[in-house]
Amino acid sequence: xxxxxxxxxxxxxxxxxxxxxxxxxxxxxxxxxxxxxxxxxxxxxxxxxxxxxxxxxxxxxxxxxxxxxxxxxxxxxxxxxxxxxxxxxxxxxxxxxxxxxxxxxxxxxxxxxxxxxxxxxxxxxxxxxxxxxxxxxxxxxxxxxxxxxxxxxxxxxxxxxxxxxxxxxxxxxxxxxxxxxxxxxxxxxxxxxxxxxxxxxxxxxxxxxxxxxxxxxxxxxxxxxxxxxxxxxxxxxxxxxxxxxxxxxxxxxxxxxxxxxxxxxxxxxxxxxxxxxxxxxxxxxxxxxxxxxxxxxxxxxxxxxxxxxxxxxxxxxxxxxxxxxxxxxxxxxxxxxxxxxxxxxxxxxxxxxxxxxxxxxxxxxxxxxxxxxxxxxxxxxxxxxxxxxxxxxxxxxxxxxxxxxxxxxxxxxxxxxxxxxxxxxxxxxxxxxxxxxxxxxxxxxxxxxxxxxxxxxxxxxxxxxxxxxxxxxxxxxxxxxxxxxxxxxxxxxxxxxxxxxxxxxxxxxxxxxxxxxxxxxxxxxxxxxxxxxxxxxxxxxxxxxxxxxxxxxxxxxxxxxxx
Amino acid sequence: xxxxxxxxxxxxxxxxxxxxxxxxxxxxxxxxxxxxxxxxxxxxxxxxxxxxxxxxxxxxxxxxxxxxxxxxxxxxxxxxxxxxxxxxxxxxxxxxxxxxxxxxxxxxxxxxxxxxxxxxxxxxxxxxxxxxxxxxxxxxxxxxxxxxxxxxxxxxxxxxxxxxxxxxxxxxxxxxxxxxxxxxxxxxxxxxxxxxxxxxxxxxxxxxxxxxxxxxxxxxxxxxxxxxxxxxxxxxxxxxxxxxxxxxxxxxxxxxxxxxxxxxxxxxxxxxxxxxxxxxxxxxxxxxxxxxxxxxxxxxxxxxxxxxxxxxxxxxxxxxxxxxxxxxxxxxxxxxxxxxxx
Numbered sequence: 001x002x003x004x005x006x007x008x009x010x011x012x013x014x015x016x017x018x019x020x021x022x023x024x025x026x027x028x029x030x031x032x033x034x035x036x037x038x039x040x041x042x043x044x045x046x047x048x049x050x051x052x053x054x055x056x057x058x059x060x061x062x063x064x065x066x067x068x069x070x071x072x073x074x075x076x077x078x079x080x081x082x083x084x085x086x087x088x089x090x091x092x093x094x095x096x097x098x099x100x101x102x103x104x105x106x107x108x109x110x111x112x113x114x115x116x117x118x119x120x121x122x123x124x125x126x127x128x129x130x131x132x133x134x135x136x137x138x139x140x141x142x143x144x145x146x147x148x149x150x151x152x153x154x155x156x157x158x159x160x161x162x163x164x165x166x167x168x169x170x171x172x173x174x175x176x177x178x179x180x181x182x183x184x185x186x187x188x189x190x191x192x193x194x195x196x197x198x199x200x201x202x203x204x205x206x207x208x209x210x211x212x213x214x215x216x217x218x219x220x221x222x223x224x225x226x227x228x229x230x231x232x233x234x235x236x237x238x239x240x241x242x243x244x245x246x247x248x249x250x251x252x253x254x255x256x257x258x259x260x261x262x263x264x265x266x267x268x269x270x271x272x273x274x275x276x277x278x279x280x281x282x283x284x285x286x287x288x289x290x291x292x293x294x295x296x297x298x299x300x301x302x303x304x305x306x307x308x309x310x311x312x313x314x315x316x317x318x319x320x321x322x323x324x325x326x327x328x329x330x331x332x333x334x335x336x337x338x339x340x341x342x343x344x345x346x347x348x349x350x351x352x353x354x355x356x357x358x359x360x361x362x363x364x365x366x367x368x369x370x371x372x373x374x375x376x377x378x379x380x381x382x383x384x385x386x387x388x389x390x391x392x393x394x395x396x397x398x399x400x401x402x403x404x405x406x407x408x409x410x411x412x413x414x415x416x417x418x419x420x421x422x423x424x425x426x427x428x429x430x431x432x433x434x435x436x437x438x439x440x441x442x443x444x445x446x447x448x449x450x451x452x453x454x455x456x457x458x459x460x461x462x463x464x465x466x467x468x469x470x471x472x473x474x475x476x477x478x479x480x481x482x483x484x485x486x487x488x489x490x491x492x493x494x495x496x497x498x499x500x501x502x503x504x505x506x507x508x509x510x511x512x513x514x515x516x517x518x519x520x521x522x523x524x525x526x527x528x529x530x531x532x533x534x535x536x537x538x539x540x541x542x543x544x545x546x547x548x549x550x551x552x553x554x555x556x557x558x559x560x561x562x563x
Numbered sequence: 564x565x566x567x568x569x570x571x572x573x574x575x576x577x578x579x580x581x582x583x584x585x586x587x588x589x590x591x592x593x594x595x596x597x598x599x600x601x602x603x604x605x606x607x608x609x610x611x612x613x614x615x616x617x618x619x620x621x622x623x624x625x626x627x628x629x630x631x632x633x634x635x636x637x638x639x640x641x642x643x644x645x646x647x648x649x650x651x652x653x654x655x656x657x658x659x660x661x662x663x664x665x666x667x668x669x670x671x672x673x674x675x676x677x678x679x680x681x682x683x684x685x686x687x688x689x690x691x692x693x694x695x696x697x698x699x700x701x702x703x704x705x706x707x708x709x710x711x712x713x714x715x716x717x718x719x720x721x722x723x724x725x726x727x728x729x730x731x732x733x734x735x736x737x738x739x740x741x742x743x744x745x746x747x748x749x750x751x752x753x754x755x756x757x758x759x760x761x762x763x764x765x766x767x768x769x770x771x772x773x774x775x776x777x778x779x780x781x782x783x784x785x786x787x788x789x790x791x792x793x794x795x796x797x798x799x800x801x802x803x804x805x806x807x808x809x810x811x812x813x814x815x816x817x818x819x820x821x822x823x824x825x826x827x828x829x830x831x832x833x834x835x836x837x838x839x840x841x842x843x844x845x846x847x848x849x850x851x852x853x854x855x856x857x858x859x860x861x862x863x864x865x866x867x868x869x870x871x872x873x874x875x876x877x878x879x880x881x882x883x884x885x886x887x888x889x890x891x892x893x894x895x896x897x898x899x900x901x902x903x904x905x
Contacts, residue, residue, distance in 0.1 A: 054842075062711055187714065203687045203701075205672070385711035387671075391702035393690060394621060394842075397653075401840030405847075408838055409831030416827060453774040456846060459835065460778045463828040464785060467820075470827075471789065474820045500792040503737055504785040510733045511726040511784070515777060518725045520718060526774050530781070 006554060009547040016539070017434060023441040024048065048444050052451030052525060055399050057392035058199040061208065062385045065165045065192045067158035068103065070380035074157070075105040075149065080252040080282060081128045082107055082147075089123035091116055094143070096252065105149040107136075114143035121145060155190070161379040162192040169194065169211050169382075171375040176207060187520070193385065202391055206368070213372040214338050214381055217288035217311075219321065219355070220280040222332040223254070227346035231332045233259060233276040240277040253282050259334070259341035278341055280334060285324050287377075290317025292353075294373035296366035299358060307366035308358040311373065318353035326350040337369075402455040409459065410436075413466055421473050423562030427545045428469035435465050435533070435540040442532035453526035461533030464504070468541035472497040473563055486561045490549050498542060505534045571815040575862055576807055576870060582863030586752055593759015600762065608762055611769035611845075612705050614719075616663035616712035618670025621703035623656045623691055628681055633657065640677040650841050656702070663709055671704045719773040726777060727751065730784050738791055741872040746787045749865035753783045753856045760852050771846040779853030782828065786821065787861040791869070793817050806877075810870050814862055825858040 025041045028048070034040045053060050079098035086093055092112035099106050107130060111120060117140055124145075125131030130138075135153040139146045149157075166185065173181050178198050186195035201207065224232035234240035240256045241248060250256055259276045292314045299306040313321055325333075325347050334344045335357050343358050361369065413432065417425035439461065443450055476493030484492065508530065515527035597607035612619050628636075630647045637645045637659070646660040661670040675684065682698025685691050691700040707715070727747050734743035754776055761768055793813035794806075801809060832854060835847035 064710065191714070383708070384706075385708040385714075387704065387706040389671075389701075389704045391621075391700070393623075394703045397840055398842050401838060401843060405835040405837075405839040405843070406831075408834035412830045412834070413827050416823075420823070452771065452842065452846075455843075456771075456774050456778055456850075459831060459850075460781055462831060463782065463824070466827050467785065467789075467824040470820050470823045474817075474823075478816070496796070499796075500789055503792055504788045506737075507730055507733050507784050507788055508781045510729045511777075511781060514725040514729040515722055518718075518722045520715075523719075523722060523774060523777065526777065 006547065006550050009543070009550070013544055013547060016438070020434075020438045020441040023444050024437055045440070049440060050443075050447060050449045051395075051399075052449045052454065053197055053199060053388070053395075054390055054452045055395045055450065056199055057202065057390050057395040058197065059201045059204040059207070060386070060388040061196045061198075061204060062186055062387075063194050063196070063211070063382045064385050065162045065194065065378075065382050066380045067161050067192050068100075070161040071105050071149070071154060071157060072098070072100045073380075075100055075107060077283075078128060078130055078147070079107045082109055082124045082130055083252040085124045085127040086120050088127075089120075091120050091123065103154060105154065107147040109145040111143045111145065117143075117145060158192060159189065162194070164379045165382060166194055168376050168378055169196070172210055172372060173198075173207075175371050175375060176210065178207070194382075200392075202389060204387065204389060208384065208387075210368050210372055212382055212384075213369065214378050215288060215369070215372040215375075216336075216338050216377045217291065217357075217373060218284035218336040219286050220255075220282075220284045220334050220336055220341075221324075221328065222334045222341075222344055223279040223281060224332045226330040226332070231278070231344045231346070233278050233344075235276060237277050240279050243279060255280050255282050257334075257336060257339065257341050259344065278334065278344065280336070280341070284336070285333070286313065286317045286320055288373065289376070290314050290320070291373060291376075292317075294370040296361070296363065296370045305362060307361045307363050308356050309361070309366055309370050309373070310354065310356055312354040313352075322350055322352040325352075398452060402452070406455070406459060406462070410462065413462070417466070417469070421563055424473055424476075424549075427548045428466070428473070428541075430548065431469060431540040431545045432462070432465055434544060435461070435537055438536045438540065439529070439533045442536060443529065446528070446532065448528045448532070449525060450529070451525035453523065454529040457526045457529030457533060460530060461537065464508070464534060465537045465541050467504070468497075468501050468537060469545065471500055472541070472545065476561070476563055480561065480563070486559070487553055490546075490553065490561070494542070494546050494549075501538070501542060505538060509534055571818060573811070573815055573818075575811055575814045576867055579863070579867035582859075583867065586756065586860070586864060589756050590752070590759060593756065593762050596759065596763040600765075608758070609765050609767045610716075611767045611772075612660070612707045612712070613770040614712050614716040614768065616707050616709040618661045618663075618674070618704065618706040620659045620661070620671055620674045620701055621650075621656060622659060622674075622678065622699050623653075623702050624681070624699045625655070625691060625697070627655050627657065630657070633659070633678075636680040637661075637674070637677045639680070640673060642673055642677060645674075652841060663712075670706055671701065675701065715770060719770070723754070723773070723776060723780065726780055730780070734784075734788070734791075738795060739873075741876065742791050742869055745865045745869035745872065746784055746791070748868055749787055749860040750780050750783045750857075752864050753779055753853055753860050756856045757849055757853045761849070766848060767845055769845050771843065772849045775846045775849035775853065778850055779857055782854060783857030783860060786825070786858055787865045789817055789820065790814055790861050790866060794866075794869075806870055806873055810866050814866060821858060821861070825854060829854050 025044050025048075027035045027044050032040075035044060076098040079096055083093060083096040086096075086109060094110040094112050096107075096109045099108055109120065109124070111117060121138065121140075130136050130147045135149060135157070136147040137150050139148065162185070166183065170183055173183065173196070178201060180199055182195070182197040184195050186193040196211075198204065198207065222231055232243070234243060237256055237258075241250060244250065244254060256277055256279055259278045290313050292312045294309055294311040296307050297310050299308045329347055329349065332344055332346050334341045335355070336342065337357065343356075357369075410432070414429050417428045417432075419425070421428065436458075439458065442448075443454075448454075472493055475497045476489050479489035479492045480486070512527040512531045512534075516524050516531075519527060601607045606615075630649065633647045634645065637643075637647075642661055644662050646658075648658040648660065650656040650658060659674055661674060678684070678699055678701075683696060685694040685697035685700040689697075691697060694700075727750060730750070731740075731743045731747045734740075734746050757776065757779065758768075760766070761772070790813055793816055794810055797804070797809045797813050797816075798806070801812075804812070829851070832847055832850045835843060836851055839847050
């Protein structure tokens with residue numbers, strides 16, 4: 001019975017050890033002889049285990065989608081549209097505006113005639129999405145009409161904007177060809193943060209710029225006398241507003257935008273760009289959502305390093321654009337990128353589905369811009385909250401230091417255990433080494449990432465593994481001192497110490513679970529390593545160590561134990 | 564067999580006033596240092612960029628200019644409050660710490676501009692060794708904005724507290740809630756004392772230090788549970804002994820294990836301090852201090868608090884029993900605290 005029990009245990013341990021060893025240093029391809037040399041095993045281990053960015057090198061970016069900006073724009077657009085709708089329906093307004101502060105977003109219309117409130121409201125609701133009661137709640141006070149965005153809608157819309165931004169960033173990263181990126185929501189739902197990890201990317205400047213590119217493209221009608229007179233531009237913003245003859249304010253169907261005149265590259269870069277202002281019509285003829293494709297091409301007849309962007313429109317956009325350009329021959333239109341007019345040109349003939357953005361781009365900047373245009377406009381600007389880069393050499397230094405320290409620590413433990421517990425110390429050392437191997441195997445099986453805090457978890461596990469052995473051995477010694485036979489001292493020692501070991505392990509596992517649930521990246525890495533290590537320790541320090549004792553005691557009648 | 568300690572009979576609880584006094588003094592010293600630093604215009608803790616926001620750029624030079632030259636180059640480009648910190652075990656490497664300055668500032672780009680005073684940077688994807696024309700290479704950056712800093716700070720505190728709650732619940736279930744509370748108070752003490760050391764010696768508190776504090780929480784509770792476990796076992800075996808005596812005995816019986824385990828872990832962590840490199844230094848220092856106090860607190864803090872609390876409850880129960888059973892003749896309660904020195 002005993003013998004059979006021992007055999008079963010030995011077989012289980014052998015199988016687990018072999019599987020563990022294979023997982024850690026076994027190649028994932030057809031094995032060659034060189035896979036079993038020291039350097040070969042090291043290489044296999046490195047490729048099997050998934051290293052965190054802090055060890056492997058790479059970039060870690062946390063960005064926030066400025067959803068409040070998205071909601072503000074949405075509210076402002078609606079305010080403009082509501083005013084236009086009311087005016088189109090023949091009602092007179094004293095004023096209208098969007099109010100956005102402290103996560104309150106509302107559209108306000110001031111009526112000239114308060115008795116017409118219901119009619120104005122109906123006229124607005126017919127044309128503008130303010131009628132959507134799941135988003136906007138309507139209220140009236142005197143001659144003022146209010147549409148307030150409901151808190152639920154604020155949450156949902158902000159969340160959607162973040163998801164959309166995530167998708168766009170994803171397509172931009174794919175277009176850039178970054179290997180094995182990790183892209184995910186970060187932190188609380190309401191924080192609208194996105195985490196991007198790029199292994200191996202040391203200098204994320206270009207990626208950051210590309211991801212940040214809002215790429216809001218609009219094609220607009222420029223208010224100007226038609227060709228052949230030149231496009232109307234104004235030297236200052238005030239002059240442009242004055243040309244509207246509307247008493248110093250910009251009416252809802254107009255916008256005043258800066259127009260950066262093209263400058264020669266040789267010009268002194270310290271000189272401010274000569275800026276001009278133009279007046280454009282709102283809303284835009286079409287926007288970037290109608291874009292089908294965009295590509296960078298060298299400017300025809302320009303200098304060799306001058307690039308421009310060719311774009312083409314989707315069917316729906318092309319129809320709209322074609323109809324508009326057909327009826328506005330000789331008038332001026334402008335290409336607006338991120339709220340800045342890039343170029344102004346008059347319409348020679350009807351244009352359907354393609355156009356250019358010229359602006360004296362370099363090859364790189366034109367290609368980057370085309371890439372972001374293809375991926376679509378970000379719903380809202382993003383800002384970077386956190387940026388960490390680790391060069392591969394720094395990561396390797398950390399690994400080397402961590403491994404060296406762990407080995408020195410392990411060596412001291414081994415020497416002490418062998419010295420202090422003699423023969424039984426071998427048990428502890430076998431258990432400890434098995435624990436290390438199985439722990440690496442566990443990390444590989446669960447696809448966990450080994451990070452610097454993860455190494456800390458390994459060190460705590462070594463500590464607790466040693467502790468389990470010390471607890472058991474001290475207990476056996478105590479039982480021996482009180483005059484028990486070797487057999488019963490070993491049995492009692494294991495049984496009694498087991499209660500303590502379970503308690504210490506479960507407490508630590510419970511607190512690790514809390515860390516895993518509430519913690520972020522590095523802290524999670526710590527928790528995962530620790531939990532895996534502790535579960536394995538229950539096997540290696542208790543089951544395996546006890547089996548070795550059983551085997552020793554079964555061979556002969558033991559009078560004394562080397563402990 | 565070779566033994567460090569056995570058959571001890573030390574009255575640990577008798578010295579509880581000393582133990583708790585020392586701990587209170589240490590915590591007060593830490594608190595004093597924190598208040599003093601805050602009051603004299605500094606910060607209570609030397610928070611790293613993780614929590615404060617800012618940029619740290621790690622630069623390797625082929626021929627490292629002296630720190631003043633680097634500082635001058637930075638000032639020249641308008642970076643005034645930068646700290647240039649040499650790396651102890653890497654003479655060719657420096658850390659340049661730039662404080663947070665409003666939104667949209669790119670510390671890395673600005674530092675790179677300033678460093679161009681000394682030559683060009685190694686091309687992307689190339690190490691300093693393989694690019695002979697380069698004078699330096701930025702091998703790592705950490706840039707944290709104000710929002711992320713505050714967020715990481717709050718999260719770190721929340722996570723530590725959550726872990727403590729988890730421990731409290733588990734120990735309350737397995738033992739008594741007084742045991743759980745005593746263990747958590749002891750762990751809390753360890754964290755405070757360790758943080759106090761960080762304030763006194765002005766060591767930087769980074770995200771890795773938080774990981775160390777969490778490790779320390781695990782270790783300290785582990786240590787406390789070993790003692791409590793023995794108390795629970797001895798309570799069953801020696802029902803006539805007072806809790807006071809049982810606790811003292813249990814501490815004595817587990818003392819050799821406590822010393823061996825803590826000693827070994829201490830040595831491992833010492834190896835980490837000595838050989839673990841710059842990145843892990845804050846982490847390993849926190850752990851080293853923590854292990855000493857984590858071990859100390861299971862004996863000196865957790866046990867006395869638990870005994871004191873249990874005795875209070877026991878006394879309260881007895882009074883309640885007496886007042887409820889007034890008409891009956893009360894049998895003299897067997898001296899539950901025989902041998903007690905309280």
